[in-house]
Amino acid sequence: MTPFSKKIVTGHSSALDFAQPEPVDLSSGKYVKLWQGPQHPGITGNMSLELTLDGDTIIDCKTHVGYLHRGFEKLMERRTFIQNFTVVCRIAVPEPTFNEYLYSAAVEELSGIEVPERAVWLRTMNLELMRLASFLMWIGGMSGAFGQYTVPNWTLAYRDYVLDLFEEMTGARIYHMYIVPGGVRAGLPDGFEERARAIMDGTEKLLDQIERVMFNNIVFKARSKGLAVIPPEMIDPYGIVGPNARACGVERDLRKDEPYLAYEHLDFDVITGSDSDAYERAYLRLQETRQCVSLIRQCLDKAPTDGPFQADMPNVLHWKVPAGETYVKAECTRGEYGYYMVTDGTEFVRRVHVRGPSYTHAIAVMERLAVGNNIADIAGMMVSLHTYPPEIER
């Protein structure tokens, strides 16, 4: 437990006033209302920010979502447990695997299904590959938001190599549908380990180059240092998790705090920073990307190469899960991602609630941090919080 968590102010102090800003008089001619998004290269996915500007300075920010709402939680109430598994991966495009894992883990917990050891390791490797692919895409987005367009070309190319590995492992590049209730769909193909190690070696070199080109760049440093600082006392009252919280020294990571899958057998430390500004958050994610490479190598070293990868399952066409309730969570690239599931003993789930970190990062946190900043920094600020609209609307 971090010493910061003891100091966190959970009361209603003036520094943590949750009150909404008073509306300004737009007819005065002093202010400009500007929409950033939903179609804008500097926006993360399909969401928009309604900005009120006084000159170049943002004096009010309101987040709007709804451009992606597909009603997944409702859809899941009308589908059988096995049908749902093809739906959940579509909730978050850049990280479908976390949805697959958490949905499966919740169903397994409520049904009392034990997952074979080989499947546990393959799931862990799959999640870490997903984290690597997502971080590579994020680094490109962060660099692009500050006007550096070389780095995104590199990182998206390497993300494609990781997607090649997914294609070999699962048969699909984006929506893998690999982690299923009871285990995984397949083992590793011949030669996968060698190819994966070669890509990890290349990625490691790439990350060194990115550190030199992006993180030592004077323009990137000047613009991102001190931008959108999250103080430690904001962490709990705003529900901030993941790298955004770790960047200000809060040592919280579900892989360590409540180990799941094979994480207790992996050697890694929780990476923390000291001052959660846009630069610190970006640098922390770069370090976590390196950590991903190490964790994938460890999985390749330690994962069993034989044995079952799927538990004995009931007939999925007539599968009824006992009545119960659970909340399972995992550390995704943005922090705590969770599935709350309630079952009533029928073939259908009674309720699923998908909890994503962007729910607070993109709305309450974003709206607070944006105020007082320059309009030119809004894209970088948003990317530095690593927000995904799909997990807000579900």
Added chain:
Amino acid sequence: MNDMLDRLQRDFGISDITERKPTLTTLKVDKDSAERLIRELRDRENYTHLNFMTCIDYIEDGIFTLVYMLHNYDKQHGLGIHVDIGRENAEMTSIHTLWAQAWTYQRELREMYGISFPGSPRVNDDFCLEGWDQIPPMRREFDTKKFSQERFGHREGRHSEVPRDQMKVELYPNRGGDEK
């Protein structure tokens, strides 16, 4: 843990205490005591993290069950607080002064289930559904299939072809489908 639950039972009348797993306990509390209980758990028992707020529609019993999931980082323990409220004119005390993200959850619950949270900021603003004029869509009686058929009309599915036969007719009409 047991001392805390005993005290909460005495002070707030909590019931249905169920250990779902070592890291998760659920309990039920009356609507009128819920906000005080949640505030107490946050300020005195260190359940400082609001994981989420959600709702389960038990249409057959005429109730909504609101679920507040809290987490204690010191004990790595979660508490699911269940609060039953009637489906008719559903209303609940707002907790927007306790966590900054709470008003967003309440705004979503107002839109998706029609639950009102008096005093919660922007609670009547559209969240996901701009210009929605139907019953709140997450209520069990809302039929998604019926809605989409009425709103968008019926459209026949795509006509499917046997690929080899299709090739014979359209791509290689002069060669009878033999591409050699």
